[in-house]
Amino acid sequence: MDDSLLRRLPSVQRVLDHGDALELEASFGRRPLTEAVRLTIDRLRNGVRDGSLSALPSVEALLAEAASVLRMQRRPYLRRVLNATGIMLHTNLGRAPLAAEAIAAMADVGAHYTNLEYDLPAGSRGSRTAGVEGLLRALTGAEAALAVNNGAAAILLALAALGGGGEVIVSRGELVEIGGGFRIPDVIRQGGATLVEVGATNKTRPSDYAAALCPRTRVLLKVHQSNFRIAGFTAEATIAELSAVARSQGALVVADVGSGLLQPTVGVAEPTLREALETGADLVTCSGDKLLGGPQAGLILGSAAAVEPLRRHPLLRAVRLDKLSLAALEATLRLHRDAPELIPIRRMLFQQPDELRARAERLQAIIGVGEIVQTEAYVGGGALPDQQRMSWAVALSPAAGANMAAHALRSGDPAVVGRIADDRLLLDVVAISNDEIDVLAEAIGRVAI
Ligand SMILES: *Cc1c(COP(=O)(O)O)cnc(C)c1O
Secondary structure, three states: HHHHHHHHHOOHHHHHOOOOHHHHHHHOOHHHHHHHHHHHHHHHHHHHOOOOOOOOHHHHHHHHHHEEEEEEEEHOOOOEEEEEOOOOEEHHHHHHHHHHHHHHHHHHHHOOOOOEEEEEOOOOOOOOOOOHHHHHHHHHHOEEEEOOOOOOHHHHHHHHHHHOOOEEEEEHHHHOEEEEEHHHHHHHHHHOOEEEEEEOOOOHHHHHHHHHHHOEEEEEEEEEEOOOOOOOOEEEOHHHHHHHHHHHHHOEEEEEEEOOOOOOOOOOOOOEEEHHHOOOOEEEEEEEOOOOOOOOOOEEEEEEEHHHHHHHHHHHOOOOOHHHHHHHHHHHHHHHHHHHOOOHHHHHOOOOOOHHHHHHHHHHHHOOOEEEEEEEEEEEOOOOOOOOOEEEEEEEEEOOOOHHHHHHHHEEEEEOEEEEOOOOOEEEEEOHHHHHHHHHHHHHHHOOO
């Protein structure tokens, strides 16, 4: 440690007396500036003490550092990210971007009073979800529908309302963790039901469910394997087979299909909600922000007899949707009915490799560095893990290394998140819209690559 360096560290007052401090004080205020200068000097002191700093910056440089601290503090924690990861539905990046119509609906409802729980023609208390329920019924053919806070809440509510006090049968191949520690066995217990595991990890047959069926059985649960795959020597019972087994004992089939596909889609091997219902599920649950392309939400569809107990369950209030999400969900469902091509995630799914290549080339032409490479993009991190798409990226080989450049891009505004492969930083364009290319190029331009 260099004691003379420590002695030469300027005092907070000396830095504040510098001419450059005046302008910063005017835009950020005296007290925040003082705090930022103190923090910057503390960092320098720590750097000298741990040996990582061998020379002191000028007071001007110190003030510039304090200014960048102040700018960072001023920007919101939750902010825009350019998703160059090559994963369209990235759970950590907030899944589906919303359609313009959904954003407009949220802005309108958020800025004003609404008929959230008010029946305007009757002038009395109304239902929060009546609007989305009608759309969901029309889009899926379900007899009844309900919407809650997210997919996990939909399963929790369904199992508590339909399985509580009885037994829920699940295949050992479907006792999954969905993410963030949310595990199906725990959810079943939380709902007050007894878990009955049947079959083996790789194979479960309809007869396994039939053998476990008893008068206490309330639900046969089918969980779609959305974030992993069991390949090879495998077997699972279909919803139709479960339905046949359940009927003999008056039990219900609940199917958690995860990603919420409404229309059959070329190249997306996921069950649609309508299919799950038509093949015999009494209740189907899914997320609103995966393939449906809406806000965070949990959708519940099924027969009136299966949905009604959920409406009356006390948990419903704890997992209800707020007005902003409800507005975005209703607008997204209207688009599914009237103009599905306006839903960003659906547009993304239909992009052709040529179009993606041209977009990557446009990016490269603007930034003037990097190589065009073909990549494997994915539909979703938490949904459809193995459904790859051909895509294109600009591969950067930064002098300072891919990790340093990736960090600098993540710290920018807007932040850019790419992916590192073979010590190159790949910027995949599958989840970057045409309109975002210029913004992305500017963000890259602000960082020394
Ligand atoms: C994503 C998913 C969930 C959880 O939904 P959230 O909306 O994230 O709570 C549950 N089950 C399956 C099969 C999923 O894919």
